[in-house]
Amino acid sequence: MSGDAERILDEAVRRAGDRIRAALAMRFRDLDRAEEAFAFASLRAVETWSRDGPPRDPAAWLYAVGRRRAFDLGRRATVRQAAVFDVPEPEPDPETLLMAAFEPIPDERLRLIFVCCHPALAPEARIALTLRTLCGLSVARIARAWLTSESAMLQRLTRAKRKIRQAAIRFEIPEPDSWGERLEAVLTTLEIAYAQAYEDAAGAADAADMAGEALRLTGLLADLLPQEPEVLGLAALVRLTEARRPARLDDGGAMIPLSEQDVGVWDRRLIGEAAALMRRAATLGRSGPYQLMAAIHATHAARMETGVTAWGDVVALYDVLLMVRPSAVAQVNRAVALGEAVGPEAGLAALAEVAGIADAERLAGWLPYQAARAGLYGKAGRDAEAAEALRAALKLHPAPAERLFLARRLGALSH
Amino acid sequence: MQYLLIIYSDETIWAPDTRTDPAVLQEISASHMRLAAEMQEKGAMVGGNRLKPTETATTVRTQGGVQSLHDGPYAETREQLAGYYLVEAPDLDAAIGWAKKIPGGPNYAVEVRPIHTM
Numbered sequence: 282m283s284g285d286a287e288r289i290l291d292e293a294v295r296r297a298g299d300r301i302r303a304a305l306a307m308r309f310r311d312l313d314r315a316e317e318a319f320a321f322a323s324l325r326a327v328e329t330w331s332r333d334g335p336p337r338d339p340a341a342w343l344y345a346v347g348r349r350r351a352f353d354l355g356r357r358a359t360v361r362q363a364a365v366f367d368v369p370e371p372e373p374d375p376e377t378l379l380m381a382a383f384e385p386i387p388d389e390r391l392r393l394i395f396v397c398c399h400p401a402l403a404p405e406a407r408i409a410l411t412l413r414t415l416c417g418l419s420v421a422r423i424a425r426a427w428l429t430s431e432s433a434m435l436q437r438l439t440r441a442k443r444k445i446r447q448a449a450i451r452f453e454i455p456e457p458d459s460w461g462e463r464l465e466a467v468l469t470t471l472e473i474a475y476a477q478a479y480e481d482a483a484g485a486a487d488a489a490d491m492a493g494e495a496l497r498l499t500g501l502l503a504d505l506l507p508q509e510p511e512v513l514g515l516a517a518l519v520r521l522t523e524a525r526r527p528a529r530l531d532d533g534g535a536m537i538p539l540s541e542q543d544v545g546v547w548d549r550r551l552i553g554e555a556a557a558l559m560r561r562a563a564t565l566g567r568s569g570p571y572q573l574m575a576a577i578h579a580t581h582a583a584r585m586e587t588g589v590t591a592w593g594d595v596v597a598l599y600d601v602l603l604m605v606r607p608s609a610v611a612q613v614n615r616a617v618a619l620g621e622a623v624g625p626e627a628g629l630a631a632l633a634e635v636a637g638i639a640d641a642e643r644l645a646g647w648l649p650y651q652a653a654r655a656g657l658y659g660k661a662g663r664d665a666e667a668a669e670a671l672r673a674a675l676k677l678h679p680a681p682a683e684r685l686f687l688a689r690r691l692g693a694l695s696h
Numbered sequence: 697m698q699y700l701l702i703i704y705s706d707e708t709i710w711a712p713d714t715r716t717d718p719a720v721l722q723e724i725s726a727s728h729m730r731l732a733a734e735m736q737e738k739g740a741m742v743g744g745n746r747l748k749p750t751e752t753a754t755t756v757r758t759q760g761g762v763q764s765l766h767d768g769p770y771a772e773t774r775e776q777l778a779g780y781y782l783v784e785a786p787d788l789d790a791a792i793g794w795a796k797k798i799p800g801g802p803n804y805a806v807e808v809r810p811i812h813t814m
Contacts, residue, residue, distance in 0.1 A: 401754040401788055403767040440751055444767070447752040448810050451787035459789060462765075 286330035293339035514571030535685035592622035625661035
């Protein structure tokens, strides 16, 4: 029976957990109290449901008991401040529970996202706070995915919550005059969260798990803000990139570059979802960096249907992207695309331009740059220079899958 | 003339997990009260506040005319403390809104720090 109760609880949390947590946080304007109240409700659920059988609406039950608990926690804090005595442990009373079943749980997830991703919080704190508060991930799990200790992650979260409280960050959807900046902070947070999950994704379970959360969060945001084309663009971008996960590694665990991946194992469902999101974004008529990046990845995805990559289109899209959001990564990727569209010498010339703009020394110590150089030299048949770039890349701590790939290329050159 | 007297001290002695003797902290607080009373009495007091710790700070940086938000206090580099505004605002966003309107040329920063309330 207790196993049954736990299964029903898991199911309810999976279906409505985000919503319940967000509703509690917004109702009490207190992330800690909401967290504690939700944990209490989950604990009580297993006890009560295994004894009395599950309620008709498990989610409503969790919300009602959580809300009740949060009230009592607040009252106790007030009482304690007045230095009187402790009030007794609350009992969820049947009447409240019955009433709760008829009261819909308000959808406060968007407001909560805006609080957790406030631009006055450091980006890494925003990611941690969103995963903890909205998705309900444990501190240990978030710490593992970000390769940090549990105590360091807990400290980061505690500090962020303290700042929200002490600096009075508002628990509201932002006003029109700050909407752009606030939305951008949300999008950047989710983008970094996904990029981190993607980077380590050499099959590591924790990273793949986080990528799943990024898919869910960007999808949720697209549902909540269907009129924001960049929100749709980011959701599409994450889906297009994630669709290639099954094709990213060979049997030996080495990275397979995008242009050599087997399109047969790309996830068609995710690519279809992305296409629908991009069509909807296009009808809104406001382009932006996320839509452009999604368009670049969609061009790659089209190889699944056509068998070829339209490299000229990829270059053109990077040109536009570099105008709206210049970055060294985009410049390097454009050079690689140019190497395919026109030829390796053209790609190398474009790469030399990156070297001309950016700090040459720092660039030489940057893995994507050395990896791109190696690829272009290799394509041009300039083996000695390719080998030199590969050796330089291998010294820059590539992830295991990329290390295998680069080492294999280097091995092939020396034969 | 009016003068701004700026206090720099180790904020960690006021943290909840402080290792500083409570009697010492009490003495500092009492001294502030005495000083404020004396300033008041002599007609010197215009205003004064205790600030919340630096971890509650947000910095609005303007670089080449472009503004951006940063978590944390202003870390002194080339600029010098030039002035201050004390504003009443319902929340951090409103305070940041005012901070962004403060002029200062192409490169400068404004730190937004909540006032400690009793």
